[in-house]
Amino acid sequence: MKNDIILAGVGGQGILSIAAIIGYAAVQSGLYLKQAEVHGMSQRGGDVQSHLRLSSEEIASDLIPLGGADMIISVEPMESLRYLPYLKPQGWLVTNTEVFVNIPNYPEKEDVLKEIANLPRHVSLDADKIAGEIGNKKAANVVVLGAASPFIDIPFEKLEEAVGFLFGKKGDELVEMNLAALREGRRIAKSNTGN
Amino acid sequence: MHKLLLLGDEAIAQAGIDAGMSGIFSYPGTPSTEITEFVHASGEAREKGIVARWAANEKTAAEAALGMSYAGKRTMTCMKHVGLNVAADVFLNASITGANGGIIFVVADDPSMHSSQNEQDSRVYGKFAMVPILEPSNQQEAYDMVHLGFDISERFRVPVMIRITTRLAHSRSGVVRRDGREQNSLRLPGDLKQFILLPALARKKYQSLLDNQQAFQGLSEESEYNTYTPGEDHSLGIVACGLAYNYLMENYPDRKPPYPVVKVCQYPLPYNNIKKLYDECDRILVIEEGYPVVEEMLSGFVTEGKKISGRLDSSLPRTGELNPNIVGEALGFKTGELLKVPGLVAKRPPSLCKGCPHIDSFLGLNEAMEKYGKGKVFSDIGCYTLAALPPYESINTCVDMGASITMAKGAADAGLAPAVAVIGDSTFTHSGITGLLDAVNDGSNITVVILDNATTGMTGGQPSAALDKVEDICRGVGVEEEHIRVIKPLPKRHEENTRVFAEELAYDGVSVIIPRRECIQTLNKRMRQKFKDKTKKAE
Structure with a gap:
């Protein structure tokens, strides 16, 4: 088993939380893991990415080779496109459709979504809206993770456990809300892709 | 065996805790910051009484570490690559004095300059100092090499360098821990002249460093990592x-x-x-x-x-x-056909946070500077360096820690007026104070803006050595009381603040303006914590 995943977003959008959930679940599943993060200056509203590698065999590089990623998981639509050279031609792109505009020359949202729709295998969903309906707008990142979960080779229960573990300190209510976000993201992805 | 999921930085910190380290002294700098932060946050480190301190700069940190080594205990000092420039004096001379308790200089290089102004390679420094260098290839080796580093340091009484780069520092992987080792007890150097680098003594010490080179070579030949x-x-x-x-x-x-x-x-x-x-x-x-x-x-x-x-x-x-x-x-492999980034994807450079006090400071400064024209603002290393970018484009230099004040002074001495320095509070106490003293002693015509957000912001909000001390320091250095002006950078005070900037820019002499408002990131963090504590109490 080998999953190479690029996580993408804007500094502060919570991609490291996604990484932490998958990471915990992977370790609990006895997998090897390497996960390269971005710290420092870029975290101030700049584009950030994380290379997340899971494998049943020992992993060499902390970075995923170009053209080697099985999946891009992005919390922001334009950011999902920035890392396309990393994606395998038949890889999955899973992204939030809600834009994060903090630059003057942000492209038309419609055009961004069109580019995403052109990819052979993609799931796009308005994770901010879904998270809002569940009652916690901050859980948009977990919704996106849920939408990516059918394509990650880790049992879904392990991801649920990881959410419980990582949000456990912050109270049951937050755990339940994030579990709901995870499940709803998964449900939508499954119904959209017929998986 | 149970594995911990650790960043390379954290693996080094955990190893220090496990290997009987008694203290860690550092100044924050990406990508090295998380080492000392981890020790700070570690309950285990607290239980063991391990000292974890943020120092005023890398030099004072490394010297404190050397002092702990003098006292016989194991210690670490961590910095980014350019931080070693600041600590180079102690690093190179510590190679001559040698160590008593084990001492490791952990230096994190930043190739590609993700968060730095250059990509200098610390192995050159290690070679310069003629000390053993350990360069782990993964998180487990980073952990293990701390143990090895202390062993070598104590066996040969020499400082050891661990050199990592950004990718290892900030990448996470499984790490297996070793059994803990006791800390050393307090123990003065056997030779009380070991640390006296008077020429006659230094020559002997230098010779013994040279004599040890053969042994260091031998270690490398036999090393399980080579x-x-x-x-x-x-x-x-x-x-x-x-x-x-x-x-x-x-x-x-x-x-x-x-x-x-x-x-x-x-x-x-x-x-x-x-x-x-x-x-x-x-x-x-x-x-x-x-x-x-x-x-x-x-x-x-x-x-x-x-x-x-x-x-x-x-x-x-x-x-x-x-x-x-x-x-x-x-190696002769070809990278195949890749998907392309669509042309519409725009660059998203980092920017000052929404609500950041620096924004209001720069808007005021920009307006006050309008009549003088561009090219007269010297700046420094920190979040505020982002004011080089649109929409502010306020600053014209960013070179090294503290250089804003001294470069403004030199330019003022050359006749540039006004000559403005913009520096953060933490950078000011890191390396700005001596430059301000130079300017006061020479009566240079500079306006120094010390952006006081009460933290070391860029690296994630470590405590600032300047906290509640900025005016006192300026007074102590000799800046005239009436030209130390504290303002509150808020949008609603824009006009008032712009006037203060204008007045001090017009003054011929050293003046200091201190825009003071807490970093929005640390403020938010504090508020969240407060809310959490409150709800806990209510429960």
């Missing part, structure tokens, strides 16, 4: 240093390159393995993160031997971080 792996195809021999070894292996799914490979993770460079490789192969490829340090050593100056390839002959790019593809191409 390996030779045979390969059948001798048309090429590969030397892979530290992290670069992983990129090499990534290109061979079975992890078996056809060529002989020498892995180098400990310096001085292991001679025997490399000589063997050189003798049996037609050409040598050196893969190393950072400068072509090893490649240059192997190439010599008047090259008549076999071809040495690497960053110097364009087999690998001369600058920047390595990755599996770059290394693959040097």
Whole structure:
């Protein structure tokens, strides 16, 4: 088993939380893991990415080779496109459709979504809206993770456990809300892709 | 065995805690910050009474570490690569005094300059100081090498350098811990003159450092981290240093390159393995993160031997971080057809946070500077360096910690007026105070803006050594009381603040303006904590 995943977003959008959930679940599943993060200056509203590698065999590089990623998981639509050279031609792109505009020359949202729709295998969903309906707008990142979960080779229960573990300190209510976000993201992805 | 999921930085910190370290002294700097932060946050470290301190700068930190070593205890000092420039004085002289308790300088380089102003390679410093260098290739080695580093440091009474780069510092992987080791007890150096570098004594100490070189070489020859792996195809021999070894292996799914490979993770460079490789192969490829340090050593100056390839002959790019593809191409692999980034994807550079006090400071300064024209604002290292970018474009320099004040002074002495320095509170106490003293002593005509957000912001909000001290320091240095002006950078005070800027810009002499408002990130963090504590109490 080998999953190479690029996580993408804007500094502060919570991609490291996604990484932490998958990471915990992977370790609990006895997998090897390497996960390269971005710290420092870029975290101030700049584009950030994380290379997340899971494998049943020992992993060499902390970075995923170009053209080697099985999946891009992005919390922001334009950011999902920035890392396309990393994606395998038949890889999955899973992204939030809600834009994060903090630059003057942000492209038309419609055009961004069109580019995403052109990819052979993609799931796009308005994770901010879904998270809002569940009652916690901050859980948009977990919704996106849920939408990516059918394509990650880790049992879904392990991801649920990881959410419980990582949000456990912050109270049951937050755990339940994030579990709901995870499940709803998964449900939508499954119904959209017929998986 | 149970594995911890740790960043390279955290693995080093955990190893320090486990290896009987008594204290860690640092100044924050990406990508090294998380080492000391981890020790700070560790309950285990607290229980063991391990001292974890943020110092005013890398030099004071390293000197405190050397003092702890003097007292017989194990210690670590951590910094980013350019931080070692600040601590270079103590680093190079500590190699002469030697250590008592084990001392490790952990230096995190930043190839590709993700968060830095250059990509200098600390191995050059290590060689300069003639101390053993350990360069882990993964998180587990980073952990293990702290134990090795303390062993070497105490056995040979020499400081040891651990050199990592951004990618290892900020990448997470499983790490297996070792059994803990007791801390040393307080123990003065056996020779009470060991740390006195008077010329006559220093010459002897220097000689003993030189005498030890043979032994350090021996350690490298025998090191379990310096390996030779045979390969059948001798048309090429590969030397892979530290992290670069992983990129090499990534290109061979079975992890078996056809060529002989020498892995180098400990310096001085292991001679025997490399000589063997050189003798049996037609050409040598050196893969190393950072400068072509090893490649240059192997190439010599008047090259008549076999071809040495690497960053110097364009087999690998001369600058920047390595990755599996770059290394693959040097090995003759082609990167296939890739998906393209659509043209509409715009750059998203980092920017000042919404609500950041610096924004209001720069808007005021910009307006007050309008009548003087562009090109007169010297700045420094911190979040506020982002004011170089649109929409502010307020500053004209960013060179090294503290250089804003001293460069403004030099330009003022050359006749530039006004000459403005913009520096953060933490950078001011790091390296700005002495420059301000120079300006006061010389009566230079400069306006210094000390952006006081009460934290070390860029690196994630570590405490600032300047907290509640900025005015007192300025007074103490000799800035006139009426030209120390504190303002509150808020949008609603824009006009008032602009007036203060204008008044001090017009003053001929040293004036200091202190825009003071807490960093929005630390404020938010504090508020969240407060809310949490409150709800806890309510429960």
